[in-house]
Amino acid sequence: MFYLTEEFFSIQGEGKYAGVPSYFLRTGECNLSCPGFGAKYIVDGIEKDGCDTYFAVDKGFKRAWKKIDDAESFTKHLKEKFDEIGYLPHIVITGGEPLLYHRDDTLYAIVDNLVNFGLDITFETNGTIEIDFEDYPAYRETIFALSIKLTNSGEEGSKRIKPKAIANIVNHSKDSFFKFTIDSKLVNSTAIDEISDITSPHKGSTIYCMPVGESRDTIWRNDKSVFEFCMKYGFFYSDRLHIRVFDTTQGV
């Protein structure tokens, strides 16, 4: 059984597959909370700080999450959605932290089914969880967007950086790439050292940097400095198309 917070058809807005029509499955719960990303929200009358997907992270929202415990009926449901779409979209499994459920029978059976249908699947992960590729081989056929958190997330280094988990994904998956979320303050301080420390063992990997921002306003405050940072160090710039187009609207 895993928790699904939302599912929707949209265009991938970030990273290597930006612009690709994609069907999103967003799982509930995360092993980090990233209070440094500056999204303010209120749950159960308490004001908190979190990331742009706080509604899939904070268990205060759990009553709105859906339990998925039947892989076959959920796969059938997805096939119906694809029939409505008219073609097989890219699948994005995001969160929260979706790999919290990587050993879950239901999630694994769904991923296995989708791999067998020939779909491209990207997991958007914070890269802190070591996947068992031996016992769960379908994950070898999936793609991983490694969104490793930096100091601007407000999380402790030992919690957000797990070199063994990162290496395991880079070495065993069909494809992976790094995606860092940075702001102008980090650009002008430790961003390059932090990114180099994380990525130096993985020389061939592609590195994307994108501006912090849960809204158009915050993206506009950070995009130029991230753009110039990418030019300076040879990283790929990633925008956040869905926020540019839809601002803070969820489910797009």
Ligand code: SF4
């Ligand atoms: S790891 Fe990602 S989903 Fe989890 S709290 Fe941090 S930014 Fe949000």
